[in-house]
Amino acid sequence: MAECELHYLELLEVGRQIQCRQRSSLEVTQALLERIAAVEPRLGSYVTVMSGQALADARRADEEIAAGRARGPLHGVPLAVKDLLWTAGVPTSHGMTIHRDFVPAEDATTVRRLRAAGAVLLGKLKQTEGAFADHHPQIPAPLNPWGAALWSGASSSGSGVATASGLCFGALGTDTGGSIRFPSAANGITGLKPTWGRVSRHGAFELAASLDHIGPMARSAADAGAILGAIAGADPRDPTAAHEPVPDYLAMMTRGLEGLRVGIDRAWTVERVDAPTQAVLLEVLKTLESVGARVHDLRFPDAEQAVQDWTPLCAVETAVAHDATYPSRRDDYGPGLAALIDLGRSLSALDYQRLALRRADFAGRVRGVFETTDLLLVPATAVAGVTVEQMTKLGEDTALLSAMLRYTCPFDLTGSPTLTLPGGRTPTGAPVAFQFVAPHFREDLLVRAGWAFQRATDWHRRHPAI
Numbered sequence: 001m002a003e004c005e006l007h008y009l010e011l012l013e014v015g016r017q018i019q020c021r022q023r024s025s026l027e028v029t030q031a032l033l034e035r036i037a038a039v040e041p042r043l044g045s046y047v048t049v050m051s052g053q054a055l056a057d058a059r060r061a062d063e064e065i066a067a068g069r070a071r072g073p074l075h076g077v078p079l080a081v082k083d084l085l086w087t088a089g090v091p092t093s094h095g096m097t098i099h100r101d102f103v104p105a106e107d108a109t110t111v112r113r114l115r116a117a118g119a120v121l122l123g124k125l126k127q128t129e130g131a132f133a134d135h136h137p138q139i140p141a142p143l144n145p146w147g148a149a150l151w152s153g154a155s156s157s158g159s160g161v162a163t164a165s166g167l168c169f170g171a172l173g174t175d176t177g178g179s180i181r182f183p184s185a186a187n188g189i190t191g192l193k194p195t196w197g198r199v200s201r202h203g204a205f206e207l208a209a210s211l212d213h214i215g216p217m218a219r220s221a222a223d224a225g226a227i228l229g230a231i232a233g234a235d236p237r238d239p240t241a242a243h244e245p246v247p248d249y250l251a252m253m254t255r256g257l258e259g260l261r262v263g264i265d266r267a268w269t270v271e272r273v274d275a276p277t278q279a280v281l282l283e284v285l286k287t288l289e290s291v292g293a294r295v296h297d298l299r300f301p302d303a304e305q306a307v308q309d310w311t312p313l314c315a316v317e318t319a320v321a322h323d324a325t326y327p328s329r330r331d332d333y334g335p336g337l338a339a340l341i342d343l344g345r346s347l348s349a350l351d352y353q354r355l356a357l358r359r360a361d362f363a364g365r366v367r368g369v370f371e372t373t374d375l376l377l378v379p380a381t382a383v384a385g386v387t388v389e390q391m392t393k394l395g396e397d398t399a400l401l402s403a404m405l406r407y408t409c410p411f412d413l414t415g416s417p418t419l420t421l422p423g424g425r426t427p428t429g430a431p432v433a434f435q436f437v438a439p440h441f442r443e444d445l446l447v448r449a450g451w452a453f454q455r456a457t458d459w460h461r462r463h464p465a466i
Helices: 004-009 011-019 023-043 049-065 108-118 159-162 181-187 221-233 249-255 275-290 304-321 335-346 350-370 388-392 399-403 409-413 443-456
Strands: 044-051 078-082 120-125 171-175 191-192 212-216 262-264 294-297 373-378 418-425 431-437
Touching: 011 023, 011 049, 011 221, 011 262, 023 044, 023 049, 023 078, 023 120, 044 159, 078 108, 108 120, 108 221, 108 275, 120 159, 159 171, 159 181, 159 212, 171 181, 171 191, 171 221, 181 191, 181 418, 181 431, 191 443, 212 221, 221 249, 221 418, 221 443, 249 443, 262 275, 262 304, 262 418, 275 294, 275 373, 275 431, 275 443, 294 418, 304 335, 304 350, 304 409, 335 443, 350 409, 373 388, 373 443
Parallel strands: 078 120, 078 171, 262 294, 262 373
Antiparallel strands: 044 120, 171 212, 191 212, 191 418, 373 431, 418 431
């Protein structure tokens, strides 16, 4: 591959070159820092670029690899993280002006584990205010590299834009209602939302504690599996982190899909999406059958009430997360996040209990689906190629709001793992994506299915012209 395309290599490929000493980590890191300097001013995906630390980390990685102490597939590879993950000595703002001067004394567990795996951290990536829907009014949103008029996703917008634009080889994002999946879909990359509890949340600012998921955003399912393998697992600093064993996702991903059951509820999915998304879903079904999967129809539990319940549930937990600064510093909050917190503070304990009981009922019904199937195939969103202008009117457009949340927030309520993959383009060239959904702690099935699909297609290898 030509030198000018180094920035678009997949993580595992550039990692192999670094670890085999075909390239140095320093060379690759310098190349990405130069690309960030050239391209980032137009896109605005980074909050902080950690140039000095990244170069020092790259030199250290080269020394360790030369001494025969390679740490694994991430060693020497430049990555970046969303700006709600604490990074020792580096400002971590959570997309909020109220936290712009906060400098944590320690790394989040996910950041610490990336460092332990030998990754080079390029910097902190832009996000929406408090990881909710809108960017703070004083902080411009990143631009989608596929077109400035296109929405770049929320809230891990910087992670999506930077990964799609060749400004890092992968990133960490978070997902509470769709914020790994929205920017992955909008920017044409691969995003893995793990099972709730699979990845420690220690050192991560909260949006809604029982809905927040931390996961990788990358160029391929294999790359996402490599990152997840480094950050997943139990953590004494987060008692909610699961003790389930973390498998070797890369060792398991090449097993193929022969006989694997993939279920789809066509009435809920194919019949309720726009034409480009419908075309992608039907083509994905053909591809899955061609590689040996057993596609079958099923009935998914009615998710309409769950979609409606997501906002008030999120609102209550967000109000708790911001209790120390809201409403005492209300003037520092943008209107979107403030409205969410106000909603949360207005609900009673009885309201919340009703929401919690309906959530538990829905989660149980979704678990039951996996008694007869291994994976679900669903859209990422019902509408592809959403524009910035459309999203500014989201609060007034109930049909669009439902279309955006219908296939994302239900799987945050259930804590189910999902993998978002690019599968096509709209007539105007915007990315179109879909999701696989798996039973709890079966991220290995997601990586396996994603790897098989991406072996048979090349959508993940198509990049924006920047």
